[in-house]
Amino acid sequence: MKATYFKHTLQFKQASGTSRGILTHKDTWFILLEEKSLKGIGECGMFKGLSIDDCDGFELKLKWACQNIDLGLEVLLSQLVAFPSIQFGLEIAFRSLNQNSLFELFPSNFTSGQDSISINGLIWMGEFSFMKKQIKDKLKAGFSCIKLKIGALDFDKELALLKSIRNEFDPQTIEIRVDANGAFSPKEALEKLKQLSDFSLHSIEQPIKQGQLGHMAQLCSDSPIPIALDEELIGIFSVTNKQFLLQTIKPQFIILKPTLVGGFKGSQEWIDVAEINKISWWVTSALESNIGLNAIAQWTYTLNNTLPQGLGTGGLFNNNVQSPLVVSSGRLLYDLKTKWNLKF
Numbered sequence: 001m002k003a004t005y006f007k008h009t010l011q012f013k014q015a016s017g018t019s020r021g022i023l024t025h026k027d028t029w030f031i032l033l034e035e036k037s038l039k040g041i042g043e044c045g046m047f048k049g050l051s052i053d054d055c056d057g058f059e060l061k062l063k064w065a066c067q068n069i070d071l072g073l074e075v076l077l078s079q080l081v082a083f084p085s086i087q088f089g090l091e092i093a094f095r096s097l098n099q100n101s102l103f104e105l106f107p108s109n110f111t112s113g114q115d116s117i118s119i120n121g122l123i124w125m126g127e128f129s130f131m132k133k134q135i136k137d138k139l140k141a142g143f144s145c146i147k148l149k150i151g152a153l154d155f156d157k158e159l160a161l162l163k164s165i166r167n168e169f170d171p172q173t174i175e176i177r178v179d180a181n182g183a184f185s186p187k188e189a190l191e192k193l194k195q196l197s198d199f200s201l202h203s204i205e206q207p208i209k210q211g212q213l214g215h216m217a218q219l220c221s222d223s224p225i226p227i228a229l230d231e232e233l234i235g236i237f238s239v240t241n242k243q244f245l246l247q248t249i250k251p252q253f254i255i256l257k258p259t260l261v262g263g264f265k266g267s268q269e270w271i272d273v274a275e276i277n278k279i280s281w282w283v284t285s286a287l288e289s290n291i292g293l294n295a296i297a298q299w300t301y302t303l304n305n306t307l308p309q310g311l312g313t314g315g316l317f318n319n320n321v322q323s324p325l326v327v328s329s330g331r332l333l334y335d336l337k338t339k340w341n342l343k344f
Contacts, residue, residue, distance in 0.1 A: 001035040003069035003093075005044075005062050008344055010289055010317040016124045026287050026317075029062060031093045033069070040097030041342075043292035044089030045259045050286075052235040052260070053083040062086055077265060081237050088263030092295040103294060103323075103340050110301040116333035117301055118308045120145040120177060125152045131161055142329030145175040145202070145308040151183025155192065162199040171200040175308070182209035182231060189219055197224035203253055206230045217249045226252035230284075233270060234260050242273045254279060255310070257286040258296055271303070284310030290323035297325065297332055319344055 007029050016023045027048065033040035044062060048054050053061075061083050065076055073094045080087050095105045109115035121138035123131055123146055131148070138146050150158045165176065178201055184192055189207045196204065203226040208215055210232040220227045229251045236242055246254070254274050256267045267283070274281050283300045285293050293314050300309055312327045314320060322341035324334045 001033060001069050003031060003033050003066035005029055005031050005066055007059075008289070008319075010287075011319050012316055013318045016316065023287075028289055028292070029059075029089065030291065031062075031066065031089045033093045033097045035097060038097050038100055039102060040093040040095070041102055041291060042089035042091065042093030042096065043259075043288055043295070044085045045286060045288035045292045046085040047260065047286055050231070050234070050260065051085055053085055058083070058086075062089075065090060077263075081262070084262040084266060085259050087266065088259050088292075088295075091263040091265065092292070095295075104298075105295055106298040106302050108298065108301055111298060111334055113334045113336045115301070116328075116331040117297060117311060118145070118306070119143075119312045119327065119330065119332050120147045120175075120308045120310055121330065122146075122310070122312060123148045125149045128153070128157055128161060132164065135161075135165060139169070139174065141327075144173070144330055145177065147177040147179060147310065149181065150178050151180045155195075159195060159199075162196070162201075166199045175202045176200075177202045177205070177228075179205035179230070180207045182206050184208050186212060186215040186219075189215075190222055193219070193223045193225050201225050203228045205255060206232060210234065213245070213248050216251075220249055220251050228253035228255050230255045230257070237262070237266075239269050239273065242270055243277075246273055246277050246279060250277075251279060254281045256281060256283045258283070258299070259286045259288060259292060264299055280307070281305070282307045282309050285313050287313055287316070289317070290314045290321050290325055294323060294325060 007027060010026045010028060012024055029044040031042045046053055046058060065086055073090060076090055077087050096102050099105055104111050121143035123134045184207045186208050205228045207219060233254060236245055254270060256270055258267045261267055261270060271281055282305060285296050297311050311332050314325050321344060324336060324338045326333055326335040
């Protein structure tokens with residue numbers, strides 16, 4: 001077997017605001033496998049400033065994985081625990097090689113175009129008018145669940161935005177999720193959650209920064225809004241530590257980003273631990289190209305989770321690969337009339 005990798009920089013169609021600043025581009029890496037006539041491709045979508053494997057030795061470790069590809073997937077995964085995005089890229093690449101299909105990794109009614117996945121519409125941070133326009137566009141496009149990034153604007157403006165949505169659309173018409181990306185301090189968080197609760201929100205992601213287990217556990221106990229852990233899961237590798245985290249904090253939801261938590265294997269461990277502890281979950285992409293998004297979407301479909309998933313990011317970039325993944329009426333589907341084209 002031969003393995004190589006290359007880097008690609010995805011360019012956003014328009015600058016996208018997050019609590020970590022404005023995004024204009026995102027680097028990603030691809031692993032290519034060849035064995036006789038078989039080929040495989042996987043994506044290592046390490047997210048700078050967020051991934052645990054955002055370190056100086058990332059490409060050296062990726063090069064090592066390619067040089068030692070004959071060790072096989074299981075051994076490689078065990079040697080790359082601290083590099084979850086490389087783990088995921090290898091999982092995708094090996095699966096596409098073994099399926100003898102670059103892109104149909106988990107054959108199902110989703111990949112045959114007979115079924116689709118409910119997703120939330122993502123609203124990017126920005127000026128009040130910009131965010132309101134995005135919301136109207138998502139509602140017009142048929143979304144019944146939207147997710148707003150909060151924590152970067154003046155909080156009163158964010159409350160006003162939520163109030164304007166609820167003045168027009170009740171909770172039965174539109175479900176609202178918010179994501180604070182750790183923007184609140186522990187001292188102010190509960191009061192802000194109480195103010196946010198006036199708008200019948202589905203949940204809030206990561207109200208305070210990760211690593212503050214006592215504060216987060218108290219918030220999950222006292223909050224009038226269900227809390228979902230996101231960044232909190234990053235860097236927690238063993239099943240024992242996953243169990244400890246969830247039993248300590250007792251969140252209402254966890255959010256799984258396979259690129260950040262160790263791919264299919266790492267995500268499934270979180271799901272198993274969550275379900276034992278009666279914690280709900282959904283899956284979210286992390287600004288991968290359509291190669292990574294495709295793998296995440298196909299795997300997610302097999303899990304039979306009925307909540308809206310966070311998978312609608314494929315159209316953000318102007319130099320993505322062409323794929324059959326299409327968003328229509330708030331759902332992600334496979335349009336079999338559109339072919340894959342690996343030209344970046």
